[in-house]
Amino acid sequence: MDQFFQQLVNGLTLGSLYALIAVGYTVVYGIVQLINFAHGEVFMIGAFGALTTYLLFFDGQTAVWILPFMIVGAMLASVGTAVLMERVAYRPLRNAPRLAPLITAIGISVFLQEFIRLLYEKVPFVDFPSAKQRIPFPQIDVVTGPAAEIGNVTIQRSAIFTIAALVISAVVLYYFINRTRLGRGMQAVSQDPDTARLMGINVDRIIVVAFALGAVLAAVAGISQGFQNNNIDYKMGFLAGLKAFTAAVLGGIGNIPGAVLGGLVLGVVEAMATQYVPGQFGGGSWKDVWAFIILILVLVFRPQGLLGARVVDRA
């Protein structure tokens, strides 16, 4: 039974991470019906933004008051990236055939990965480590350090940080979507962009806000990932992004509570699969395969997801 709870905790931690990233996919999809394939890279840039802030201003320190600055740094980096990519690459393609933005997204994804890998160490005037291998992520008091033990279940501090981040983000997000003008504007645009425009909503601005909103949560996820793994690298966004997309579809793409639920379910299923799938096909080395199989099964048999969304039918 201890094993079960341990895997549950692991799964929820992993799931919180997926959920934070998945919201970005879902928000953007709900508004422009675009799979922002490069969202995983926004998450990666967020982690590098936090690291950069730390290296520039707080190198060598571990006090907990640094954390908010790192979060702000991460958000600036990822929001900047997301808004820029929307403006430069996606906006001109808004009425193009469906294939075009997807190929652009692959291009952005490769470009951003390589940009970090090649140029991070070449930033002028400062001595940043090379991003060609994994870079150790700073250790901060309170959120990293010795793990807590409840019974026989180990809970890492970074896990608590991640889950707490998800809870706080979810509450803020709920408030933002339902109580603010911008949030209600987003809802209106996602229901019917043309009517929303007639009602005086600046659709272009709402789209930018959607990208930025996703990026803010991805930045938080990037920091969480850094604390959990103790290191970050330029390709961390690819797999995480793909799985978060799975989570978004699982919950019903376009549906924000669905993305959170989908993330948690995917995380728990993945953790349980490592523990409970018997024989040679169990264990860590096949867990990604199981995640992809879930992705395919969901896309094929329940494309509207667990909580339901508008059924996608586009070629």
Added chain:
Amino acid sequence: MSDVITTEAQNKPESPPVKGAAAAWPLGLAGAALLIIGSFLSWSYDSSILENLSLNGNPGGLQRLTIIGGVVALVLLLIAKGPLESRLGQWLDATLGLRALALYLLIYMVLVVVAISVESDGLINVDPGAYVSLIGSGLLFAGARLLPLRQLRDLGQARLPSWFEILSIAVIMAVILFGAAYALDLKDAWSFVLCLLFYAGVIAAMFRTGTLSWFSHVAQRNKKVLTLAAFVVAFFFPFTQNGSDANMSIATQVLIFAATAMGLNIVVGLAGLLDLGYIAFLGSGAYVAAMLSESAFATINWHPPFPVVVLIGAGVAATLGLIIGSPTLRVSGDYLAIVTLGFGEIFRLAMFNLDGTNGPLLTNGPNGIPAIPELTIGSFNFGDPHTVAGIELGRFSNYYFLLLILLGFIILVFSRLNDSRIGRGWVAIREDEKAAEAMGVNVFGLKLLAFAIGAFLAGMAGTIKAHQDVAVSPGQYIFLESAFLLAAIVLGGMGTIAGVLLGATILKLLPEKLRFFSEYRLLLFGLLLIVMMRFRPEGLVASRRRQLEFHEEDEELAVAVESELVEEAK
């Protein structure tokens, strides 16, 4: 030009004479002359850079290109005003061609000076010859700017004797062969870039004079001759290499890449199904060939002859294709792309894990299957060098010929499918699935067929790739490779043959030839995808129908495409 069908001249008003037009022609002539004279002089004191440009009276490679450029410019000048005007002047737009050529020649000469000063410390190393040529190109540029534009007749209407058309195809193909062999032979990166720039200038000049559009009309009329000529050129390429393996190894890789991209072109270009896991089919073919080979690490103790292996490999790939294609019954568009991406990743992870501890022993896991022996068909061993007509053909040349046959086969399948009922069904599905279904097109069956055929062809290519590479490992079949294949298609032009071959060649060749570029190649590749989608989503060589799909509101284009289709139908 006797049997010319004249059309009504366009009724545009005469363009007003440009100031200084009288000086333009002598200025251009002087420029061309200086360009050629300068090229016979030494360009640099340093004989070790840019493959030696330091001899007087004995031009080096780059200088010879400049002379060719100067002569072409001279001919264009004579067409604009002079002895050739009466014969060619009314057909060729010499002025525009000259402007394009002169611009490229100017950039070329400036870059030559830059290259010399970068390669050997400073402008001090530039000899007067280079400056003479630079001034020449500047004068030529100025002269071309000042030359007045003239009224022209539509070159597309020109009808020349068919022997002349076929001869011009042969000449152009031969020029391409020698041009390619010459460029590939350049070891020096600067020389290679400058050479490419020169080719670009010549192509731009051809485009501007209208020669290129004339040639495309000729190619339309003589499709079979052109195809044959292209294969003859490709066939003779190894004979230009004098037994050297360096370029042949690149050429075989280009061919494998092109063959795979061509297979993917059936799925993406014809049927319009975005497949992001296509590399898995190439991989499955390669893994089947490796497991059935006589390598000491092969996991299946059965070694059938190679033709059987090809069929098994392609069959396994096609089966996988059917499995991957089966979700198309329910999902389409972006979702299908993600499903195929998932399958591709599952394939890679499975190959990584089937190592005996995490699953049955089939692939040796991350180590892959090394030491795959050379291919033998009958008593012909592909590893042995052979001598044909006094020219030694090494290991890679043997594989090159085999791959050329495969590529020819794939192109044949592609074009036959495209022209058939199946191909029209795919077009219908691509443009409007529901309408197609309502018209009685078997949508699901045709989609599955596209996946199966594409996978079958990639599987065939994979079986050869395993032997050519000597080893297979999971690292060769990552998502990025699928993205590369897709990029080749997007860059070249979806659904076209020439475009995809061009795209595959560019994407595989440039990083191999430009070592300094290889570090940044992925960065530029990502940028290229973004820029292409933004500015030319239909690709370099666009199929007209595609072009229309991407520019729906362009009425002029729609009319043009329609009249072209009518002409083709006649």
